[in-house]
Amino acid sequence: MRLSKRGEYGLRAMIALAEPAENSDTPQMMQIKEISLREQISTKFLEQILLTLKNAGLLHSKMGVGGGYYLARSAKEITLGQIFRVLDGPVAPIKCVSQMSYEPCGCPDEDTCGLRMVMGDVRNAIADILDNTSLADVTKRQNAVRKKLGKK
Amino acid sequence: MRLSKRGEYGLRAMIALAEPAENSDTPQMMQIKEISLREQISTKFLEQILLTLKNAGLLHSKMGVGGGYYLARSAKEITLGQIFRVLDGPVAPIKCVSQMSYEPCGCPDEDTCGLRMVMGDVRNAIADILDNTSLADVTKRQNAVRKKLGKK
DNA sequence: TTAAAAGTATACTATACCAATAGACTTTAT
DNA sequence: ATAAAGTCTATTGGTATAGTATACTTTTAA
Numbered sequence: 001m002r003l004s005k006r007g008e009y010g011l012r013a014m015i016a017l018a019e020p021a022e023n024s025d026t027p028q029m030m031q032i033k034e035i036s037l038r039e040q041i042s043t044k045f046l047e048q049i050l051l052t053l054k055n056a057g058l059l060h061s062k063m064g065v066g067g068g069y070y071l072a073r074s075a076k077e078i079t080l081g082q083i084f085r086v087l088d089g090p091v092a093p094i095k096c097v098s099q100m101s102y103e104p105c106g107c108p109d110e111d112t113c114g115l116r117m118v119m120g121d122v123r124n125a126i127a128d129i130l131d132n133t134s135l136a137d138v139t140k141r142q143n144a145v146r147k148k149l150g151k152k
Numbered sequence: 153m154r155l156s157k158r159g160e161y162g163l164r165a166m167i168a169l170a171e172p173a174e175n176s177d178t179p180q181m182m183q184i185k186e187i188s189l190r191e192q193i194s195t196k197f198l199e200q201i202l203l204t205l206k207n208a209g210l211l212h213s214k215m216g217v218g219g220g221y222y223l224a225r226s227a228k229e230i231t232l233g234q235i236f237r238v239l240d241g242p243v244a245p246i247k248c249v250s251q252m253s254y255e256p257c258g259c260p261d262e263d264t265c266g267l268r269m270v271m272g273d274v275r276n277a278i279a280d281i282l283d284n285t286s287l288a289d290v291t292k293r294q295n296a297v298r299k300k301l302g303k304k
Numbered sequence: 305t306t307a308a309a310a311g312t313a314t315a316c317t318a319t320a321c322c323a324a325t326a327g328a329c330t331t332t333a334t
Numbered sequence: 335a336t337a338a339a340g341t342c343t344a345t346t347g348g349t350a351t352a353g354t355a356t357a358c359t360t361t362t363a364a
Contacts, residue, residue: 216361
C-alpha cells in the first residue's frame with residue numbers, strides 16, 4: 001500500500017503552496033526552486049511533478065521573471081484525493097473495486113468474492129479520508145499542532 | 153495504493169484454504185494445483201507464494217502423495233493483515249508512519265508535517281480493517297452473500 | 305523397493321515502473 | 335537583449351513484478 005515519491009513530493013508541494021495563502025484569499029505564488037529547497041526535493045524531478053499537476057488543472061503557473069506556481073482553486077476546494085489520483089492513479093488496492101478504472105480481476109465470481117468485499121472496504125476507507133481532506137484542512141491541522149507545541 | 157499480484161494470489165489462496173474447513177475443526181488440506189486451477193493462478197508462481205506463507209508460519213504442508221497445504225491455525229486466528237504483511241510488507245503508505253518499519257521521510261519537521269498526519273490516518277484505517285478481519289470473517293461474509301443471491 | 309506424487313529451493317528472464325537527470329526550448333519582465 | 339522562469343522530451347540506472355525453468359527431497363502406495 002505505497003505512496004510513490006512522485007505522490008509524496010506532489011502532495012508536499014501542494015501543501016506548501018497552500019500554506020502561505022492561509023490568511024489571504026489571493027493565491028500565493030511560489031517558484032519551483034523555493035519549494036524544492038524547502039522540502040528537500042530534487043528540483044528537476046519536482047519540475048515534472050508540478051507540470052503534471054498543472055496539466056491536470058490543479059495548478060496554474062506564470063512563466064518568465066517573477067513567475068512561479070499557484071493553486072488553481074482555493075485550498076478549500078482541492079482535496080488530497082484529487083492530487084493523489086493525478087500522480088499515483090486509482091486509490092483502490094485492486095482494480096476490481098476501482099471506481100475510476102475498473103477491470104475484472106479473474107476470480108471465479110465477483111459477486112461472492114470475499115477478497116473483493118474486503119478490498120472494497122479498504123478502498124472506501126482510504127477514499128473517505130483522501131476525498132474529504134482539503135489542502136486547507138491540512139494547513140489548519142498543521143497550525144493547530146504548531147500552536148500546541150509552541151513551535152515556530 | 154496497490155495490492156501486488158503476490159498479495160492478491162496469496163490472500164485468495166488463504167481464503168480458499170479457509171473455506172471448506174468452515175464447518176469442521178479439522179484443517180482442510182488442498183494441493184497447489186487444486187488452488188491454482190480453481191483461482192486461475194499460475195501454478196509455479198503460487199508455489200513460491202505458498203512457500204513464503206509457510207515459512208512465515210501461516211501455513212503447514214505435507215509432502216508426498218496425498219499431501220498439500222493447510223492453515224497453520226484456525227481460520228478465526230489468521231487475519232488478512234498478517235497475510236498481507238508477509239507478502240506485500242508494511243501497510244503504511246509512507247515509511248514515516250509505519251509501525252513495523254519506521255524510517256524518517258525527509259520533511260523539515262515530522263511533528264508538524266501535515267502529510268504525515270493524514271497518511272497516519274490512512275494507515276490506521278487500512279490496518280483497522282485488515283487486522284480485524286480474519287479468514288473466518290471472510291468466508292462467513294461470502295456465504296451470507298451466496299445465500300442472499302441464491303447462488304451455489 | 306521403487307516410481308510417482310507432491311512440496312522445496314534456486315536461479316533466471318522479460319517487462320514495466322520509478323526516481324532522477326540532462327538539455328534544449330519558450331515565455332516574460334526589465 | 336538578456337536573464338529568469340516554466341515547458342518539453344529523452345535517457346538512464348535501479349528496483350519490483352510476474353512469472354518460468356530446473357533440479358532436488360520427502361513421502362506413500364503399488
